[in-house]
Amino acid sequence: MIDINLIRENPDLIKEKLAKKLVDVDFTELLEKDKERKDLMYKTDTLKAERNKTSALVPQLKKEGKDVTEIIENMKKLGDEIKENDDKIAELDEFIYNFISYLPNPPADDLLAGGKENNKEIKSWGEKPKFDFEPKHHVDIAENLGMIDYKRGAKLGGNGFWIYRKDGAKLEWALLNYFIEQHLSDGYEFMLLPHLLLKKCGFGAGQFPKFADEVFHIDNTSDNSTSFLLPTAETALVNLHSDEILDEDELPFKYCGYTPCYRKEAGSYRAEERGMIRGHQFNKVEMVQYTTPENSEKAFEELLNKAAALVQGLGLHYRISKLAAADCSHSMARTCDIEVWIPSMNDYKEVSSVSNAYDYQARRNNTKFRRKDTGKLEYVHTLNGSGLATSRILPAIMEQYQNADGSVTVPEVLRKWVGKDVITK
RNA sequence: GGAGAGGUAUCGAAGUGGUCAUAACGGGGCUGACUCGAAAUCAGUUUGGGAGCAAUCCCACAUGGGUUCAAAUCCCAUCCUCUCCGCCA
Numbered sequence: 001m002i003d004i005n006l007i008r009e010n011p012d013l014i015k016e017k018l019a020k021k022l023v024d025v026d027f028t029e030l031l032e033k034d035k036e037r038k039d040l041m042y043k044t045d046t047l048k049a050e051r052n053k054t055s056a057l058v059p060q061l062k063k064e065g066k067d068v069t070e071i072i073e074n075m076k077k078l079g080d081e082i083k084e085n086d087d088k089i090a091e092l093d094e095f096i097y098n099f100i101s102y103l104p105n106p107p108a109d110d111l112l113a114g115g116k117e118n119n120k121e122i123k124s125w126g127e128k129p130k131f132d133f134e135p136k137h138h139v140d141i142a143e144n145l146g147m148i149d150y151k152r153g154a155k156l157g158g159n160g161f162w163i164y165r166k167d168g169a170k171l172e173w174a175l176l177n178y179f180i181e182q183h184l185s186d187g188y189e190f191m192l193l194p195h196l197l198l199k200k201c202g203f204g205a206g207q208f209p210k211f212a213d214e215v216f217h218i219d220n221t222s223d224n225s226t227s228f229l230l231p232t233a234e235t236a237l238v239n240l241h242s243d244e245i246l247d248e249d250e251l252p253f254k255y256c257g258y259t260p261c262y263r264k265e266a267g268s269y270r271a272e273e274r275g276m277i278r279g280h281q282f283n284k285v286e287m288v289q290y291t292t293p294e295n296s297e298k299a300f301e302e303l304l305n306k307a308a309a310l311v312q313g314l315g316l317h318y319r320i321s322k323l324a325a326a327d328c329s330h331s332m333a334r335t336c337d338i339e340v341w342i343p344s345m346n347d348y349k350e351v352s353s354v355s356n357a358y359d360y361q362a363r364r365n366n367t368k369f370r371r372k373d374t375g376k377l378e379y380v381h382t383l384n385g386s387g388l389a390t391s392r393i394l395p396a397i398m399e400q401y402q403n404a405d406g407s408v409t410v411p412e413v414l415r416k417w418v419g420k421d422v423i424t425k
Numbered sequence: 426g427g428a429g430a431g432g433u434a435u436c437g438a439a440g441u442g443g444u445c446a447u448a449a450c451g452g453g454g455c456u457g458a459c460u461c462g463a464a465a466u467c468a469g470u471u472u473g474g475g476a477g478c479a480a481u482c483c484c485a486c487a488u489g490g491g492u493u494c495a496a497a498u499c500c501c502a503u504c505c506u507c508u509c510c511g512c513c514a
Contacts, residue, residue, distance in 0.1 A: 038475095038476075041475075041476070041483085042476060042477090042483095044483085045475090045476070045482060045483040045484085046482080046483085048482085048483055048484085049481095049482055049483065051494080051495080052482095052483085052495090054494075054495090055443070055494060055495045056443070056444080056495090058443070058494065058495070059443045059444060059495090060443090060444075062443095063444085068494080071494070072494040072495095073494080074494085075494035075495080076493090076494060078494085079493085079494070079495090245435095245472095245473090368473095377473080
């Protein structure tokens, strides 16, 4: 949520920033309604002051035995006017709130404008593996080794679901263990979260109202209140301290949580994304930090380095892209993606997205902290990064670590959980 | 699912139409006094949002409606918490 004061003070600057995200906004109507609201508020506050004063007078006059019928008559009229004004103000509030709710987070100043085509590789690690045999697609490897059961996954859950089986399940679980072990040793608190969240969490994270159609909604009562399946643990973790006031001393909070992520991904399927590149449910460990504004860029570096270290620890070739403004998510001021090499696709696919929301999410879910020296309240900065999503790591492992005989070598760091060095048929 | 109790500041809690919402009373925090220092004691202080240069004013008692000149207080709906019973992993 953008601070409306920033729009009032310099609408052109905000407009320009949002244009970098390829969003064109016209603030004229917003500013008109805002002005109208302010004037009406002032007027109504004055009326309310009068009502309060007079109401306090009534019992006093009554005690003195004076007649108050005329005052009461007048106050009734005043009350009606106040009610009318309050209704109008509520209407204006709703307009303003809705308008601002839909606006994306303005990008950080150093980002390039525009979409994907302006993303910039800032780091690369490892090399594309060379094979002296014809490398296979991960779907073929996985099915051959009995690691993934696509057919029965679809039978149970429909298109976009699969089942991890045998060494596939062990490898998947090993990855999650590996991630969490690293985060714990870095001092992150590990959480297991509710998967079914209230709508306000979707709003607080910035996914709603704009992207409400991209998640699975659950009707849990006969009325119109619904919960939804979380599309990422971020949605839960960034709402953890909503409506709270944190101590500056306690910050930063460093959290990680494992959840499956449920996404509709309607219309996103492409033939090249055969397998587990894109599904309705995938496993992810998410990292989230709450920091003071002055420390958030530092925290961003930390999260990015952590995510990269995880991929690197697996020995997988990857690159890091600094996303151009319009390729950053709606709620984020800055995002870097870590993309792993998938030989069969001849391309890099995102395994981690590390973002700084600045105070955009904190404003939406009201998470503040108190400055130690001044006692003043400020919004925290929230950051998140996948650490990591497995759904592209597993294919990358299977493809990058495949052997001529169809077996897959287990990355060193995972062996203690998988219990073997090589997965064979 | 049934029955009951409840939701007021940092915590416990009083207030059940106006004269008690910064809000009684108690605890905690902070500041000061006493002390070599601490404890104890005493005194002071301690919510957030909005408008305004300021004085000051408005709003907020779970949430949303309603009644009233006036609502924490009365009415309706919703949410949440706790206790007991039932059901269930």
